[in-house]
Amino acid sequence: MASSTTTSSFTPDSALDLLFSPDLISDDVKKSLHPDVHVRLMSATPLTDQPTNTFMRPQIRPLASTDYTRGHLNVLSVLTAAPDPGAAAWLSHFNALRAQPRTYYTLVIVHKRSDQIVGVGTVFLERKFQRGLSLVGHIEDIAVDEKQQGNKLGLRIIQALTYISENSGAYKTILNCSDKNIPFYQKCGYEKKENEMARYT
Ligand code: ACO
Numbered sequence: 514m515a516s517s518t519t520t521s522s523f524t525p526d527s528a529l530d531l532l533f534s535p536d537l538i539s540d541d542v543k544k545s546l547h548p549d550v551h552v553r554l555m556s557a558t559p560l561t562d563q564p565t566n567t568f569m570r571p572q573i574r575p576l577a578s579t580d581y582t583r584g585h586l587n588v589l590s591v592l593t594a595a596p597d598p599g600a601a602a603w604l605s606h607f608n609a610l611r612a613q614p615r616t617y618y619t620l621v622i623v624h625k626r627s628d629q630i631v632g633v634g635t636v637f638l639e640r641k642f643q644r645g646l647s648l649v650g651h652i653e654d655i656a657v658d659e660k661q662q663g664n665k666l667g668l669r670i671i672q673a674l675t676y677i678s679e680n681s682g683a684y685k686t687i688l689n690c691s692d693k694n695i696p697f698y699q700k701c702g703y704e705k706k707e708n709e710m711a712r713y714t
Contacts, residue, residue, distance in 0.1 A: 525623045529577040532611055533618055538573055539676040542669050546571045546622070553593050571631065571666075573673055576619040578607055584629045585621065592656040619654075622666050631658040634670035634688070636678045650678025650686035671701040 526535050576585070577698045581603040589595040598606070610617040615638065622632035634655040641647045652674050657666045678686040690698055699705075 514580075523572075523623070523628045524577075524579075526574055528631065531575040531577050532607065533575045537573050537618070537677050537680070538575070538620065538673050542673045542676065543573055545665075545672075546573060546669060560577040571625060572623045573669060574621060574623065576607065576621055576633075578604060580607075580621060580630060583621075583623065585633065587622075588630050588633050588656050588658050589654065590656075591659055593655060598601065615681065618674065620670065620673055621655075631661045632656065632666040632670050634674050638681055638683060644684060648678075648681060648683040648691035649663065650674070650681070650683040652678075652686060655688075667697060668701055671698070671703075675702070 577583075581600050586595045586597060588602075610619070617635065617637055619633065619635040621630045624631045635653045637651045637653060639649045639651060640651065641649060652671065655670055657670075675686050677682060687706075688698065688703070695705060
């Protein structure tokens with residue numbers, strides 16, 4: 514699959530064309546992506562034999578215009594079908610999101626050794642007329658690479674998205690999920706409220 518083409522070394526924020534400013538991501542969440550957690554995830558080598566320098570710390574950052582090559586669609590396919598539209602169409606979609614400032618916030622967690630994406634999530638800000646021209650944050654498309662699940666990456670993504678939503682002035686942040694994910698979102702500080710209706714075309 515073209516979207517999983519491996520790039521060999523980690524690319525810093527400064528060399529990337531990002532969807533939004535990385536300053537909007539919580540420093541607490543950035544710091545909480547501890548290198549030890551990452552090392553435990555990525556290798557069968559005993560922890561005592563592993564380096565734990567900060568270079569190994571996974572990075573959370575906004576989606577970048579070149580993330581098609583870092584497995585963005587592969588990670589999303591953990592959640593639902595994410596067929597490959599090709600690099601040009603993917604980039605066009607990225608540019609369409611960025612053309613609506615202060616609306617789409619998609620962030621990724623990147624494995625520093627491989628420069629591949631291991632977690633994704635989005636918060637979309639809806640502008641309402643009621644409640645004094647209020648804002649509502651909609652959390653969407655949360656996915657963590659299967660090999661990385663259970664190690665708090667999903668929690669960090671939700672914390673970072675909630676921080677963006679609340680700091681943007683949203684009076685509430687909401688999401689839809691399956692019954693089996695309710696305990697996960699409760700661990701993230703969310704509570705069950707009302708019901709979801711859907712109609713598929
Ligand atoms: N049931 C019970 N508890 C859970 C579950 C679950 N299904 N998933 C996570 N938890 C708990 C963890 O045990 C942990 O608890 P702890 O703090 O007591 O140790 C806490 O929730 C945080 O879990 P994380 O390790 O951060 O979860 P993870 O990184 O695996 O991410 C996620 C969770 C995103 C659901 C991941 O498993 C995944 O990608 N699943 C497949 C795709 C999916 O279902 N995405 C969500 C769709 S809903 C939406 O997008 C709005």
